[in-house]
Amino acid sequence: EAAGYRVWIDTQIRSGEGWRDEIGEAITSSIAFLFLMSPETIESKYCLEELFFASSIEKPIPIR
Numbered sequence: 001e002a003a004g005y006r007v008w009i010d011t012q013i014r015s016g017e018g019w020r021d022e023i024g025e026a027i028t029s030s031i032a033f034l035f036l037m038s039p040e041t042i043e044s045k046y047c048l049e050e051l052f053f054a055s056s057i058e059k060p061i062p063i064r
Helices: 019-029 039-043 045-056
Strands: none
Touching (some): 019 045, 039 045
């Protein structure tokens, strides 16, 4: 955000929304997908689904 990019984080999901749809829309409308890896994210089937979805729509996924 400090560099002028709009950042979407799943904590922004509105109550009562279809969270999968909202995450899918956020990934689809983004210019890139940043996947922050931790032991918890690697174990989460939902986090991995998001990563695979981003990859399947050829969203850039920077690696560092």
